[in-house]
Amino acid sequence: MKTKIFRVKGKLLDVDKTKKFTRELKAVKEADVEEKLYSEFGSKHRLNRNQIVFDEITEISADEVTDHIVRSLI
Numbered sequence: 001m002k003t004k005i006f007r008v009k010g011k012l013l014d015v016d017k018t019k020k021f022t023r024e025l026k027a028v029k030e031a032d033v034e035e036k037l038y039s040e041f042g043s044k045h046r047l048n049r050n051q052i053v054f055d056e057i058t059e060i061s062a063d064e065v066t067d068h069i070v071r072s073l074i
Contacts, residue, residue: 006033010054024067
């Protein structure tokens with residue numbers, strides 16, 4: 001299976017505020033990216049799935065990567 005690089009933009013809905021986020025991850029398919037972010041934000045920020053909103057999930061090329069950790073994995 002070939003891994004792809006995805007850029008995810010969305011919002012974290014907290015009780016008193018909304019935070020925007022942008023993340024870049026390597027995965028095989030979009031569903032894997034969603035599950036990874038649900039797990040990460042749930043454990044670090046104690047958010048439920050309904051408090052995490054994905055606005056855009058796009059596949060990007062290796063040239064478009066800005067995250068230095070993902071770039072080192074390529």
